Amino acid sequence: MSQRRLRNFSIIAHIDHGKSTLADKLILATSAIPERKMKEQVLDNMDLERERGITIKAQTVCLKHHADDGQSYILNMIDTPGHVDFTYEVSRSLAACEGVLLVIDATQGIQAQTIANLNLALQHNLAIIPVINKIDLPSADPDFIKEQLEDVLQIESAGAVSVSAKEGTGINELMETVVRQIPPPTGDASEKLQALLFDAWYNAYRGVIVLVKIQQGNLKVGAEIMMMATGNQFVVDELGTFNPEQEKCDQLTVGEVGYMVANIKQLDQTKVGDTITHFKNPCANPLPGYKEAKPMVFSGMYPIDGEDYENLCDALKKLTLNDASFSYEAETSTALGFGFRCGFLGLLHMEIVRERIEREYKVDLLTTAPTVIYKVITCDGKTLMIDNPSKLKEQKNIDHLKEPYIIGTIIVPEKYVGGVMALARDRRGVQKKMEYMNPQTVLLQYELPFNEIVLDFYDRLKSGTKGYASFDYEFIDFRVSNLVKLDILLNGELVDALSLITHKDKVYHQGRSLVKKLKQQIPRQMFEVAIQAAVGSKIIARETVKALRKNVLAKCYGGDITRKRKLLEKQKEGKKKMKKVGNVEISQEAFLAVLRTDDK
Numbered sequence: 281m282s283q284r285r286l287r288n289f290s291i292i293a294h295i296d297h298g299k300s301t302l303a304d305k306l307i308l309a310t311s312a313i314p315e316r317k318m319k320e321q322v323l324d325n326m327d328l329e330r331e332r333g334i335t336i337k338a339q340t341v342c343l344k345h346h347a348d349d350g351q352s353y354i355l356n357m358i359d360t361p362g363h364v365d366f367t368y369e370v371s372r373s374l375a376a377c378e379g380v381l382l383v384i385d386a387t388q389g390i391q392a393q394t395i396a397n398l399n400l401a402l403q404h405n406l407a408i409i410p411v412i413n414k415i416d417l418p419s420a421d422p423d424f425i426k427e428q429l430e431d432v433l434q435i436e437s438a439g440a441v442s443v444s445a446k447e448g449t450g451i452n453e454l455m456e457t458v459v460r461q462i463p464p465p466t467g468d469a470s471e472k473l474q475a476l477l478f479d480a481w482y483n484a485y486r487g488v489i490v491l492v493k494i495q496q497g498n499l500k501v502g503a504e505i506m507m508m509a510t511g512n513q514f515v516v517d518e519l520g521t522f523n524p525e526q527e528k529c530d531q532l533t534v535g536e537v538g539y540m541v542a543n544i545k546q547l548d549q550t551k552v553g554d555t556i557t558h559f560k561n562p563c564a565n566p567l568p569g570y571k572e573a574k575p576m577v578f579s580g581m582y583p584i585d586g587e588d589y590e591n592l593c594d595a596l597k598k599l600t601l602n603d604a605s606f607s608y609e610a611e612t613s614t615a616l617g618f619g620f621r622c623g624f625l626g627l628l629h630m631e632i633v634r635e636r637i638e639r640e641y642k643v644d645l646l647t648t649a650p651t652v653i654y655k656v657i658t659c660d661g662k663t664l665m666i667d668n669p670s671k672l673k674e675q676k677n678i679d680h681l682k683e684p685y686i687i688g689t690i691i692v693p694e695k696y697v698g699g700v701m702a703l704a705r706d707r708r709g710v711q712k713k714m715e716y717m718n719p720q721t722v723l724l725q726y727e728l729p730f731n732e733i734v735l736d737f738y739d740r741l742k743s744g745t746k747g748y749a750s751f752d753y754e755f756i757d758f759r760v761s762n763l764v765k766l767d768i769l770l771n772g773e774l775v776d777a778l779s780l781i782t783h784k785d786k787v788y789h790q791g792r793s794l795v796k797k798l799k800q801q802i803p804r805q806m807f808e809v810a811i812q813a814a815v816g817s818k819i820i821a822r823e824t825v826k827a828l829r830k831n832v833l834a835k836c837y838g839g840d841i842t843r844k845r846k847l848l849e850k851q852k853e854g855k856k857k858m859k860k861v862g863n864v865e866i867s868q869e870a871f872l873a874v875l876r877t878d879d880k
Contacts (some may be wrong), residue, residue, distance in 0.1 A: 286535045290358040291381035294391035298413040302445040302514035310343040341524040356537040374494040379407035379462030386420035392752035465535030473497035474565040475556040488544035498533040506561040512761030514542035575623025577665040580648035591697040595641035655682035669779040682758040684730040692749040707732035769812040791821040799823040
């Protein structure tokens with residue numbers, strides 16, 4: 281098809297504003313899938329996505345639309361995630377587009393992630409079509425949303441399209457707007473091949489399947505290609521598009537989006553953001569690619585059964601290809617044995633990765649409490665990055681520690697502002713901005729230490745505002761803080777997997793709360809278990825799990841008192857001996873207790 285009749289666009293929005301439902305209706309309207317085969321969230325392939333009602337992985341589909349001008353157009357659409365943890369997935373998708381549909385819920389209005397996604401689209405210089413969704417609901421107020429578009433986002437409301445993705449209202453008008461307002465892809469089919477590798481995943485039977493957008497030239501089956509970043513060479517075995525099922529084709533030309541199979545066996549032979557070109561006639565320069573995703577949350581993953589270590593290693597290798605923002609390295613814990621230290625973009629990202637490993641690769645996991653990365657400045661001026669609290673004890677001559685700070689944007693109804701401010705103050709937040717978006721809605725901006733929001737900040741924010749608040753954050757820099765390492769001891773033995781780094785002003789409260797929680801989670805043994813929280817050599821909190829006790833005096837109905845004492849002393853000696861050789865098993869719930877150290 282002519283390049284002038286191609287349109288590449290993404291759907292972006294705040295979480296739960298109806299992206300996947302809108303994608304379903306666009307697919308149905310273009311008859312890409314017959315109505316009898318249609319199902320909800322048709323592009324969401326994972327069971328996890330369907331259960332949670334969220335998009336985790338961006339999905340692409342090629343739609344054919346017969347426009348009112350009598351011409352046929354190819355619409356390459358990418359449905360993207362909405363949660364802040366998957367922003368990297370969104371930014372990759374936008375690099376393969378010329379425009380976006382910015383979906384806004386007509387009942388909720390503009391939310392934190394709406395603003396963040398809009399900024400991403402503006403950075404890529406994309407055409408923006410505002411879409412006001414859910415206009416069929418009784419509480420919908422499209423006129424108010426149009427005011428917000430102009431006042432908050434500085435977008436002309438005249439270009440907004442009102443739709444109901446659920447009812448199918450306004451879908452044809454939206455597709456006509458896409459054809460008119462989103463420009464066709466630029467590029468020249470006669471130039472040397474430049475193709476952007478913007479996604480890839482592993483298939484057990486076909487090897488690595490690569491998703492590409494042709495920026496210059498064209499790509500044919502049988503072509504000898506080269507990955508410019510890695511230098512690896514391959515021969516193209518198969519090309520095709522998603523309609524939304526895979527459909528083979530002989531070539532992909534400039535502006536088109538499709539998949540490529542090239543007998544790529546090794547997981548590390550591809551790199552998301554790489555440029556693909558012809559081996560014998562390469563292009564002069566690679567495409568800009570992507571900014572490297574930096575993990576912000578770290579957690580240890582250990583197989584509950586030691587024999588699953590190799591399976592876990594394979595699972596992590598495959599996941600790093602499907603998810604370029606996820607990283608891992610091997611580590612050893614005295615409490616848990618061999619495992620991996622994994623880096624994630626946020627808590628939801630961590631939760632999704634853990635569930636995917638357990639479901640898709642059948643490995644039972646034990647995960648440690650999440651922590652952020654810290655900078656350690658030594659007395660001789662060296663800077664070390666610490667992503668595991670247990671590594672801190674190995675460092676000597678520490679001058680000071682720096683922790684990461686983020687700028688958080690909270691959009692909340694006016695009546696909940698007091699509670700949100702109190703929560704932000706409790707988490708050492710510094711207010712930077714407060715403005716009324718309208719009489720009922722307030723935008724707050726706070727600078728916060730990242731380790732204060734990584735545990736349960738989002739849950740507390742949602743529960744404190746009955747689910748109405750929205751939150752988005754962006755990393756700023758590292759700042760000097762008065763931080764200490766909090767250790768947990770069981771019967772005098774250090775449990776390195778439960779250690780955490782916290783602010784000195786909060787360490788007593790956290791230690792006290794943590795040992796109380798652990799006391800509830802650790803089952804009673806035949807011997808007494810002492811749970812202690814310590815900073816260095818100083819014990820700041822203690823709880824004791826009482827021993828299970830047999831009444832050895834039950835049969836002593838009479839006789840001399842010395843007989844009873846003899847039996848009690850014998851029992852006491854047995855308990856001491858058992859304490860020396862006994863092991864305390866720590867359940868997954870005990871590790872999760874670290875996440876919920878707030879008793880409020």
